[in-house]
Amino acid sequence: MMGRLTPSRVRSWLDARYAARIELAEARKEIDELRASVAELQRQVQALSTAKPVDQEARRLATETAEALDALLQNEVLLWQAVERA
Amino acid sequence: MRVSWQSGTLTFRLDAEDEITGEAADGYPVKLRTNSCTLRGVPDDAHPDLFAVAAWTIVAPWTRRRIVFDRAISAGLAEALHAGWGIEAGPVGAETRPAGRTLAVSYSGGADSVAAAAMLPDAPFVHFQRVSHPRVPNRWTHYRADVLAKLARETGRPLSTVQSDLEFTLAEPRPGYPEHHAVAAGALLLADRMDLGGLAFGYELGSRWLGGDRYLLRYTPDNPMWAPHGAWGRLFAAAGVHIVLPVGGVSEAVTMRLALESPLKAQVRWCLRGSGGPCRTCGKCLYKELIQAAVERRPLDTPITPERPVARKWQDPPPYGGQEMIEYGCARVPGIEQGVFARAAAHLGATEESTEWLERCYPPAIEEIPEPWREQVREFVVANVGLMTPEQARRVEEWGV
Numbered sequence: 001m002m003g004r005l006t007p008s009r010v011r012s013w014l015d016a017r018y019a020a021r022i023e024l025a026e027a028r029k030e031i032d033e034l035r036a037s038v039a040e041l042q043r044q045v046q047a048l049s050t051a052k053p054v055d056q057e058a059r060r061l062a063t064e065t066a067e068a069l070d071a072l073l074q075n076e077v078l079l080w081q082a083v084e085r086a
Numbered sequence: 087m088r089v090s091w092q093s094g095t096l097t098f099r100l101d102a103e104d105e106i107t108g109e110a111a112d113g114y115p116v117k118l119r120t121n122s123c124t125l126r127g128v129p130d131d132a133h134p135d136l137f138a139v140a141a142w143t144i145v146a147p148w149t150r151r152r153i154v155f156d157r158a159i160s161a162g163l164a165e166a167l168h169a170g171w172g173i174e175a176g177p178v179g180a181e182t183r184p185a186g187r188t189l190a191v192s193y194s195g196g197a198d199s200v201a202a203a204a205m206l207p208d209a210p211f212v213h214f215q216r217v218s219h220p221r222v223p224n225r226w227t228h229y230r231a232d233v234l235a236k237l238a239r240e241t242g243r244p245l246s247t248v249q250s251d252l253e254f255t256l257a258e259p260r261p262g263y264p265e266h267h268a269v270a271a272g273a274l275l276l277a278d279r280m281d282l283g284g285l286a287f288g289y290e291l292g293s294r295w296l297g298g299d300r301y302l303l304r305y306t307p308d309n310p311m312w313a314p315h316g317a318w319g320r321l322f323a324a325a326g327v328h329i330v331l332p333v334g335g336v337s338e339a340v341t342m343r344l345a346l347e348s349p350l351k352a353q354v355r356w357c358l359r360g361s362g363g364p365c366r367t368c369g370k371c372l373y374k375e376l377i378q379a380a381v382e383r384r385p386l387d388t389p390i391t392p393e394r395p396v397a398r399k400w401q402d403p404p405p406y407g408g409q410e411m412i413e414y415g416c417a418r419v420p421g422i423e424q425g426v427f428a429r430a431a432a433h434l435g436a437t438e439e440s441t442e443w444l445e446r447c448y449p450p451a452i453e454e455i456p457e458p459w460r461e462q463v464r465e466f467v468v469a470n471v472g473l474m475t476p477e478q479a480r481r482v483e484e485w486g487v
Contacts, residue, residue: 066223070257073120073221074106080121081100 087149089141090156094125094275096252098145101152108147110265111311111318112301116147118264119257120221126249128275133183135163135325136274138175142167142321143268144252149173166324170310170317185283185326189459192270193245195234196356197374198288201341202332203243204348205466206286206459210244212273216261219254226261228359237353246280248272266311267318270327277327284328284456287312290341291448292408294334296485303405304486307450314454328456332463335451337444338411340471342374342381369396373408376415376427385421392426400430409434410485414441443478447471450479 089098098121100106106118123144134157141155151174153167158179167175193199193211203209216231218224235247252268253261263269273285289312292298297306310316312331314323322329333341345354356374357364364371372390379386390397399406406412413436416422422431447467455463467473474482 062223063225066225069221069223070119074118074257077100077106077118077121081102081104084099085102 087145087153088156089145089153091137091141093130094128095122096124096141096144097122098141098148100148101150103150104148105150106148110147112266115258116256116264117258118148118255120219120255122221123219123252123255124250125252125272125275126217127246128248128272129279132275132278133325134159134180135183136277136327138163139321139325139327140271140274143263143265143271143274144255146171146265148264152176160324162324163321166317166321170321182324183278183326185323185328186277186281187283187458188281189284189286189330190246190273190280190282191286192273192288193238193241193243194269194288195237195353196288197345197354198290198333198338198341200288200348200350200354201290201336201344202286202288203241203350204344205332205463209286210246210280211238211241212270212276212280212285213238213245213247214269214272215247215249216253217249217251219251222251222254222261224254230359230361233361234355234358237355241350241353246272246276248276265318267322270322274325274327277325282327284330284459285322286330286332286459288333288341289331290333291335291337291444291451291482292410294331294451295448295482296410298408298410302486303407303409305483314456330455330459331451332455332459334454335448335467336446336471337414338377338408339381339414339444340447342377344470346378346381366390367396372396372426373411376419377411380415380418383418383420386419386425386427388426390426392428397426400427402429403433404430405486406430410441410444414444417441443474443481445471446474446478448479448482449473 087098087101087104089096108116110116134155137157138155138159153173153175158177159175160180160182161178162182164175164178167173189206189209190212191199191203191206191209193203193213213235215235216229238245238247250272252271253263256262256264270285273282294309294312295306297304307313308316311318312329313319314329319329345351355364357368357371359365359368366389372388375386375388392401412430413434416427416431416434417436417438417440422428452460452464452467
């Protein structure tokens with residue numbers, strides 16, 4: 001019905017407004033989610049310095065990262081050996 | 087293996103036949119982590135043989151057939167590498183480095199090197215200080231190299247401290263010297279500047295003659311690490327820096343006594359962990375406490391109980407690394423039947439009489455000290471320790487056989 005009564009110029013203006021409103025709503029939602037995750041990260045960082053189980057988790061991650069780096073350094077030595085053998 | 091030095095930074099590349107696993111000269115399996123390290127405060131213009139020996143202390147376990155240095159070495163050094171390890175080394179073209187006149191002490195601050203320092207009151211110190219490696223996260227922050235360096239400064243002796251990250255080239259068993267001799271890498275590079283003809287280490291009777299620590303646990307006249315005619319002894323000599331073991335003929339009971347009687351007593355520290363004093367809880371503190379208690383003839387003073395992991399090995403039967411000192415301690419510490427060493431003491435059944443030989447010096451150890459410093463050491467030993475009788479010397483020669 002509307003399609004027949006409103007000129008096409010007006011219709012596209014209405015469509016654009018409607019789309020903009022949805023975009024705005026989505027952006028707001030995204031910002032809210034981001035704010036929540038930043039708050040959660042801050043909470044975790046604060047917890048890291050006080051709570052023991054989280055501290056151990058950080059220690060585990062740090063140890064595993066360093067061990068992975070050891071393997072990477074050894075691989076580098078072996079790769080240079082392979083490069084120069086070729 | 088190809089090695090190159092840029093100022094104090096060593097970089098090495100493996101040849102096709104080289105491997106990142108190997109063995110140190112004492113047979114202990116080791117694994118490489120990374121292929122560069124730095125020694126700070128060393129000159130650029132040391133004799134090429136000094137650069138070569140310093141590099142060899144770091145790359146020997148990984149090298150299988152040949153090594154190419156970035157500067158020509160002397161024919162004598164190439165021959166020593168070939169005779170000792172079967173390694174082809176080059177390029178050859180430098181003059182031999184003549185031995186200098188000075189003897190320095192490779193000073194760690196532990197009882198053994200303090201005892202060596204007491205015998206050589208005029209000798210300058212070279213101290214190796216571990217620092218972090220730029221590519222390796224330091225997970226071993228309990229190791230307080232800074233504390234040991236500070237104590238070395240407080241001795242008041244002429245001191246060169248060489249900071250290095252070379253221990254981090256080793257991945258397994260943990261950061262440490264790829265070869266025991268790597269502690270001397272900095273002293274080697276300083277040898278021309280200091281006019282060094284010898285470097286004195288604190289290796290004592292157990293390490294030199296009884297195959298102690300992680301080595302063979304038997305009489306080792308041909309010890310490849312510390313005998314003058316062994317592979318390492320000949321290599322250092324070829325570079326004009328003789329390996330000198332002033333306390334090579336005496337046990338850790340004697341080095342402990344000499345250290346505690348020495349003017350450097352306040353700076354003695356064998357513990358690598360404590361900051362304000364020894365930690366008292368590590369395995370090394372426990373071992374040295376046994377020796378100190380025996381020397382001072384008092385009961386053991388330790389918070390360590392038999393259930394603790396550091397005490398576990400003493401609950402098992404022998405052999406132990408440094409067993410002669412466990413026997414010595416168990417024979418002399420009052421109340422040893424209780425506590426950490428009770429089981430070891432029961433297994434060993436040592437007596438004061440059976441361990442008396444550990445209070446005297448094994449005479450051949452003095453004979454192998456290079457001539458310029460031999461009489462000085464002999465005089466000190468005769469005056470302060472005394473020589474083993476032939477019967478006591480036989481205890482050394484029958485050790486572990």
